[in-house]
Amino acid sequence: MTSIMAREASASPTLIAEQLTLNKPICERLAVKIRQFNPSVVYIIARGSSDHAGVFAKYLIEIELGIPVVAAAPSVVTVFNKQLKLHDALVIGISQSGRSPDILQHMQMAKEAGALCLGLVNDETSPLASLVDELIPLRVQQEVAVAATKSYLACLSALLQLVAYCKGDPDLIDAVTQIPQALTIAIDGPAQLEANMFKGCDKCIVLGRGFGYAIAKEVALKLKEVCTIQAEAFSSAEFVHGPIALAQKTLKVLSLTLIDESIDAHQQQVVDVIKRGANVVRLDQFPKTLHPRIAALVLMQRFYLDIAEVSLQLGCDPDTPLGLNKVTLTV
Template sequence: MMPSPTLTQAAVDTTLMHSEAAEGGAAVARFLSHNRAALQRLGARLKAQPPRAVITVARGSSDHAATYGKYLIETFAGVPTSTAAMSVSSIYAAPLVAADTLCIAISQSGRSPDLLASVEAHRKAGAYVVALVNDEESPLAALADVLLPLKAGPEKSVAATKSYITSLAALAAITAAWSGDRDLSEGLSALPGLLDKAFALDWSAALPVLTDARNLFVIGRGYGFAVAQEAALKLKETCALHAEAFSSAEIRHGPMAIVNDGFPILAFASSDTAGDGVREVAVEFADRGAAVLLANPEGGIPGTTHLPALSAVSALEPILQIASFYRLANSLSLARGLNPDSPPHLNKVTKTV
């Protein structure tokens, strides 16, 4: 059983993870302001010369952001989007066919050798490269046809938070500029203020369930699957808690067999049809006696523990929910006797080959 120290608000508020995650709204505002003209130009180019496919290049939290981008681009622009297997370039040096494709590279540091090798290979094969990167002086920035600096500011905690939030917003902004969707564009304008409100939401009702937990499932679907992936990673990274992310559709296969009385479930439900699937699974698991923690803008559901969530444009609701989750993860890490800013065996910049 993990130690469960009594937390003071001062202890919770003084971690780097807390202070950096709290800056998510300000970071998104900086990104949107700084990149407004570049986004308009990129949107015009993509409308005039639609790529036949989109390839994302990323690892870790950035790759989870890419999952979000996949759902956005395929639903709003209808263009097939997939993730690059970086070892194809960095280890096997295999030739690529990438003419008339859009390559979106996402990174906080922009310095991992395998990411750079993959982006360079796609660029040489004819891809148009867009870089979402926090370090504007990085090698990745120099490779890009279009550089969209994340403008998240210094991020010193090992756990990426505001850079992830800004990456999600950046992908939504690219999609809005490309598709011309008015609701998505207007939703982005309101996003910084909503992020501040989302971070202030109280998810402490999850602490009694998770403080002594050893395993759990994290569930999302559609746009929300990306934040389920990210939450599972952060629970492993900052809380030493084994968590696996599943789509609410995929979990109905083999994983469902191990959900029984008391098994923890963290579920992210949006207000759209994809969220309906999450809510249905949450009810089913609650009926089995599972300890279901449900983030749901539609309110509480009997048998589950309600985690408050804001309503917005449904495609943007997962960004708000991950902001609320980061505050919970910070508190949970401390409750489990850990330091969320410095997880064991991890470095801020991971340079894989």
Template sequence: MISSETGSATQMAREAREAPQRCVEQLRLNASLMREAGRRLRALAPPFAATLARGSSDQAGAFAKFLLETHGQMPTLSHAPSIGSLYRATSPRFRGAPLIAISQSGRSPDLLAAAEDARAQGAVIVAVVNDAASPLAELAEIVIPVHAGAETSVAATKSFVCTLVALTHLVAEWSEDAALLAALETTGDVLTAAADADWSAAVEPLREANEMLVIGRGPTLPIAGEAALKLKETSGLHAEAFSIAEVAHGPMTLVGRGDPVLALAPLDVARTGLAERLADFAARGATVIAAGHADDVTAAQLVLPSRTDVHPVLGAIAQIQSFYGLANALSLARGHDPDSPPHLNKVTRTL
């Protein structure tokens, strides 16, 4: 939550606050569509699935991979757009496999070229888009609209949250996961509480930072990736995301006294070892900022408010909802305009 009048006036803040209601509406509008998509994908019985995306959407693709592999027992790969758009090397082994193409605009040339190439090889294109009339949607066999509404801030917020909810809904129907479907019914309440959570206490320790780590695992690793990306985009802060399990394999040696570490703790079994890892960072003198179960974040100098009594998948989505308020406030505190990051455009026309 941004308490200052200036902070709440940014387009980024306004759009982020729309996400909970947009997600509720999406779940209502997509209910029958998702049931049918789940039925079609179960009947397809593919040996694997793939995602196709860039930027924030690629972090959503990583979230889809987590969901499909843990809830759907479906091996899932990330298909690099350049494999189809530049190298023209899409394999005929894609025949009958779903390719989940994720794009807010549905107009990025490289994604379109890669999707077209994969479709020519027999892939079943599933488009997860905000614009259901976009070229990407037109070439897909299954179209999943995220219903985020117009998003004008360059930094994606509500479209990312809505995309995560749509992917969760799709996987829940595909895998017939009753617990996940039941959890989705709480989406509005969980995300509204997350939007109201005040993470602004983290602004001061990050105001003068030049670099930092953002760590997560399982459902929160893609959330950490999105958070790191937003810190770069909106605050000019060199933030890098790593898995809690991988950060000790090299990156941890770069962290010293006063260096900030933001831990977005998972609420599921991926919590394993987190408390010890954060204690290691604290022992090095790092400034540890964390959200998660109380038992996991005892070593943190700053614990961010978050609910831990929710489904782990929704808990991960709630963390990025809360983080966007922090990102907006930090951007302003560092003298940046979060609505117009330098050198960036809403539609990235990579070839």
């Protein structure tokens, strides 16, 4: 049986190819506007998988554009009723549905503060899409499975396309056009996870470095959502500052290895974890020859397919996990 989650994840290459084509003129125009606005900070408003896309945005924007990126704490506005000084900020709201009240209220505050407000939204009829100054549509059609897949990958591709044009980097722009083909190769490639790796496992640590840490948060969420495994993501660098004591016990560790500037540092820290007795399962990017900024997407593409199948084999339902809804409305 093929799950809806796996089918939706498999549709990503085709949908993202269309997204990149349709959004190219939007990103070219927005790049000029953002450079003219010259933000001193980028402020990300998001929840769940969209928030994890925001962590990817932090690494991408800080590395490629040199602009500091911070994540919003929505309750500062919705619960504590505070107005922030965001007049020189580029504020990016990321949401599949564009309907969560806390995201909307926070974006309204940012707009009133004079920020340049940008939305990455799948539902173009949503309140968030109408509220922002500028919209980059995700264009992945309706997502039925509760666990986000294609919408998360589309967030990453949209961020990459925007940053590539903001930087004016021909190599990165060209790499973005190769995302759909790379995702297709990952889909056709070998599975990296099997159900027997997780049988009897109720706790798991997910380690990555840099962009690998950004996607580690999404990997950990999916382990919770579709396999009911208590998973926690760490930067492999942060893990050695205390949490590594967990490795004295039998510990399942999922290591995410990307072929980029972080690879040597990450692998050294994983070797240390193995020496302490942890049971390490590796997820490696495939294909291996890629521009390093798109590597995270291919690893996630393969992971989504593998974890959907693992979920079924463990007797779980990856499409409608118990107690979860597709749209979560928080204040």
